[in-house]
Amino acid sequence: MLQTWRRQWTRTTGTYRLAVAQRHNQCALVGTSSATIAAPQARKKNVSDFRVGVLGLGAIGTIFFTRLGRLATVSETRKELPILSVDALIKVEQFNTWVKKKKTATMQLVHDGQETETLEFQVLTTADKVATACNASNVRVCALGGSTGEPHDGHKLDVLLVTVKAHDSVGAIQSLRERHRHLLKNDALCVLLQNGLGEVPTEENRERIDNRWQIVSGVTFVGGRVLEFAKVKTSGLEAGKTYVAPLHRHGAETGLSGLEDTMTMPRERDDVKMQMLVDVLVAAGIHCKVLGSNEMQAMLWHKLIINAAINPLASLLNAPNRSVASSESSRRCVHLVVQEALAVAQCEQILLNRSQNELVDDVLEVARTTGSNVCSMLADLRRGSSRTEIDAMTGQIVAGGKRHGIPTPTNELLLLLIKALEEEREVRQSR
Incomplete structure (x- = not known):
């Protein structure tokens, strides 16, 4: 069924207007591995770019990256969307195992009916540790610590989806702060998408976290099982919902352990960025909604x-x-x-x-x-x-x-x- 929607928001760098647009239920994004995606067409330069990173390619990370990656291959043809770029950030050893010294690699979601969604990648040089989606240079898998790992065209990530294990989330953000800070914008959103209540920065390690990054709570009811690296069998993908909310300042009030008062509270432009993320996820076939802090807890x-x-x-x-x-x-x-x-x-x-x-x-x-x-x-x-x-x-x-x-x-x-x-x-x- 067609949906008609209008949304307008103002960004600190200008105004981004989402005109009235009619959208199908992402039928162009869901299909077998042989499905064809329309080639991108050039658009005017004044349309906003939106860059999303996915840290970790377990079950949830692979699902979100594959769906966003498939959307990014056609985002330039969809006038209601920002021009989307998507990077997956993984360990060097994972990258090496995945590509196996070949020039091509694949990312797959397998649905209950055995229908598959596939992204195909090419590796130009294994030394760079970067794989780029075929015919879509705006979709990449990058090894952290590889010789490249630079953002698209020198532009940094607006949003990072942290999909590592809950007990690894603080360490992952600290590592980014210390070794790969250049990959994210100073005011980037870091969305925590893990099981349980997870971990957040504490008094002990707060100075090691870039407090300009905005921490966002996330919860998803989308499920999946890793069959092998970069291949996931999904469950509840169509019915499962995802929610995001600004992380509350006080851990005692949220039920999240160790949240320090000095963490920067979300700003108005972060709400704009969060809503843009939601709209992109919905367009990618992932039902998503922004909640208030109490609702999120x-x-x-x-x-x-x-x-x-x-x-x-x-x-x-x-x-x-x-x-x-x-x-x-x-x-x-x-x-x-x-x-x-x-x-x-x-x-x-x-x-x-x-x-x-x-x-x-x-x-x-x-x-x-x-x-x-x-x-x-x-x-x-x-x-x-x-x-x-x-x-x-x-x-x-x-x-x-x-x-x-x-x-x-x-x-x-x-x-x-x-x-x-x-x-x-x-x-x-x-x-």
Whole structure:
């Protein structure tokens, strides 16, 4: 169905007007690997450019980069959009494994019906550690630490989507600040898109973060499973929603641990940039919406509870998500996890507007609708990883319970069991 929309915003560097535009449901962006995308056509220079980076190509990073990359190949033909450039930033060893000394490489999303979306890349020189999409120089995969890694045409990123693991987010931003600061604009938005409540800069390391960068909370209900590097099987892509919001100043008020008062608050132009990101994501087929800070905290906790009820249980059962809803015993565990988590959320003054039974129903519904999906925690354990995101999920509930004197025995047991699995793998790696 066609949609008609009008939006106008003013940027510090001028005015960007989004005229009335009619858009199809991104049918040109979704298709098999043989789908053809129209070649870009030249546009007037006064149309704004918009540069997005994706840090990390796990399941979520690959989904967002592929969708944005496919949109970027046609953005110059769509007058309602800014001219889009997209960079994926990955480790050198990941880049080397991906290209395997070849001159071509691919990025793929595999849908439930086995339909695929594909981006094809060419590597001009392996020494540069940069792969450029075929016939689209504005879509690149760059190895951090490679000899190139410069922004498109010398222009820096407006937005960086941080899609690394929750426990790596602060370190990733610090590394960018220290080694790759030139890739981002001074007032760039850094959007944190991880499971759980994640981590944000603390008193101890705040001087190592460029406080001109604006930290933005993000949560996505889009799911996927990594089949191999740069190839992801999606789940809930069409129905899953993504939300962004300015990160609140005080950690105690948000439920996010360690947020320091000195972090720069969002400015008016950052709201403009955030809305532009939302519009680009929607055009790429990723449902997205801007929330207020309080709404975002409720959304983060809602997803936290769902993840804390599914990931540890499915990991201990060594089974896909459907296992969490498939037996009376597993459903009973879900009830106990939710009961404890809700009590902690209420003490944290998080307004979920959901009863315990409604939250349990939400968990079971997600477990069923993503039934074939292997959760990220189980995927990490199967790969032999000695660290999962359990601290950002169950660990937050247990820590909150201790702060408020609320017993969380079920979550504490799940935390210890997953920690035991992590330690077992760490011992194996040390042998």
